[in-house]
Amino acid sequence: MNTDLYEKKIPIIKIGNFLIVSIQVDMHDKLAIQLQSQILEEIGKTSAKGVLIDISVLEMVDSFIGRMLSGMATMASIMDAAVVIVGMQPAVAITLVELGLEMPGVDTALNMEKGMEMLEKRVRNEDNDLF
Amino acid sequence: MSLVMLELTSEKNWEKLGKHILKFENDVVKLRQTIRHYAKQFRMGIVDQTRVTTAVSELFRNMYNYAGGGEVVIEKGIIEGKEALIITCIDSGPGIEDLELAMSDGYSTGMGMGYGLPGAKRLVDRFEIESKVNEGTIVRIMKWR
Numbered sequence: 001m002n003t004d005l006y007e008k009k010i011p012i013i014k015i016g017n018f019l020i021v022s023i024q025v026d027m028h029d030k031l032a033i034q035l036q037s038q039i040l041e042e043i044g045k046t047s048a049k050g051v052l053i054d055i056s057v058l059e060m061v062d063s064f065i066g067r068m069l070s071g072m073a074t075m076a077s078i079m080d081a082a083v084v085i086v087g088m089q090p091a092v093a094i095t096l097v098e099l100g101l102e103m104p105g106v107d108t109a110l111n112m113e114k115g116m117e118m119l120e121k122r123v124r125n126e127d128n129d130l131f
Numbered sequence: 132m133s134l135v136m137l138e139l140t141s142e143k144n145w146e147k148l149g150k151h152i153l154k155f156e157n158d159v160v161k162l163r164q165t166i167r168h169y170a171k172q173f174r175m176g177i178v179d180q181t182r183v184t185t186a187v188s189e190l191f192r193n194m195y196n197y198a199g200g201g202e203v204v205i206e207k208g209i210i211e212g213k214e215a216l217i218i219t220c221i222d223s224g225p226g227i228e229d230l231e232l233a234m235s236d237g238y239s240t241g242m243g244m245g246y247g248l249p250g251a252k253r254l255v256d257r258f259e260i261e262s263k264v265n266e267g268t269i270v271r272i273m274k275w276r
Contacts, residue, residue, distance in 0.1 A: 028160045029192065059167065060181050062188040063250055091181040099185060099250040100236060 010035050012042050018119055019043065019081075022054040032068045039072060043081045049126075050119035051076055054112060056087030063101050070103040077105060082122050084108065086115035139259050139271050145208035145217060153220075154200040159191040162203055166218060169205055173216050173276055183216065183274050186251040190220045190270050193247050198224020198267065210257070213275040223267035230262060 010031070013020045019042055027035070039051060053069070055061070061069070073083040084107045096103075109115035148169060151162055166187045170180040187203075194201040201222030208215055227233045236249050248270075252258040255272040262268040 026160050026164060028156050030156060060163070060184045060188060062185050062192070063247065064188075064192060089181075091178045094178055095181045095185045095254065098182065098253050099189075100253065101250070 009038065012039060014042070014046055014048065017049040017123055018116070019046070019048045019051045020054070021051065022057075024057050026059070027065060029064055032065055036068050036072045036075075040075055040079065043076055043079050048081055049123050050082045050084065052112065052115045052119065053083065053085050054087050055085060055092075056089065056111075058092060059089070061088070061092050061096055063099060066096060066099075066101045066103055070106050073103075073106045082107065082119060084115040084118050086110070086112050139219075139261050139269060140210070140257075140273075142208055142210075145206040148205040148207060150205070151203045152200070153191055153194055153203055156195060158200070159188065159195055162191055163188045166205070170216060170274070173207065173214075175216070175274070175276060179274060182254040183218070183272075186254040186272055187218055187220075189247040189251040190272070194220055194222045194224070198222035201267075210273060210275070215256070215273045215275050217271065217273045219269060219271045221267065221269050226264040226266055226268055227260075227262040228264055230260060234260070 010021060010023060010025070010027075019039065021035070021039060023035070025031070042048065043051065058065075069083075069085060076083045086109045088108060107118060109118055149165070151158075151165060153159065153162055163184050167180055167184045170183045175183070191203070199222075201220060201224070204219040204221070206217040206219070208217060210217075234248050234252065248260070251270075251272065256275045257273040259271040260268065
């Protein structure tokens with residue numbers, strides 16, 4: 001297996017107020033940590049209001065990756081950005097629960113479209129709060 | 132936690148499928164993919180494949196973080212009349228002083244949050260562990276088909 005594959009950064013795409021991250025590789029721990037700080041930096045740089053993380057390709061989420069995702073959601077919310085995880089495979093969801101891992105503060109949606117709706121709703125509600 | 136087994140089950144008639152060395156961080160990823168491959172070949176369903184892959188991911192991380200790596204043996208055999216995939220993780224790390232504590236939920240000495248061993252145990256059909264301080268740890272998990 002090509003080790004260079006793992007050194008590549010996971011791309012973060014900005015669309016409007018949101019960042020979109022699609023995790024397409026089986027991440028080792030360092031890559032997961034790198035992604036976490038990459039996303040937070042990007043939130044800081046772009047003042048994004050929401051982050052959509054697509055994990056539909058991930059065949060497993062263990063305690064480390066789960067913890068990375070929920071940690072990131074907490075950190076992002078401190079930076080006033082919401083995180084929505086989309087596309088979790090059913091087998092991954094079952095395993096996460098059996099593993100005993102809770103992911104407080106993490107919002108999930110079935111797919112990209114629903115996740116985007118969640119984020120848009122959140123931003124709209126915030127705008128309304130100003131009046 | 133009542134069922135911390137200190138004796139490893141072992142049978143001569145198990146068929147050895149493979150043996151791998153875990154040394155680098157990337158090996159954790161490579162080897163858990165290898166295990167999924169075996170689980171698939173073993174005709175496990177997708178949920179069981181995911182359970183086994185996740186369980187070994189926890190074990191491999193422990194081996195890498197605490198023992199600097201180790202050896203992984205994959206076998207298949209008949210246990211209690213059921214066909215089982217058997218994965219054994221062997222390291223010569225510092226060992227675990229208090230197994231009961233290490234097997235209890237929420238306990239961790241390192242960067243983990245203590246989901247490693249008890250979490251892995253919940254995902255498989257049988258979980259066995261043997262550890263000697265300063266000598267190493269052997270964890271054997273089994274999943275029926």
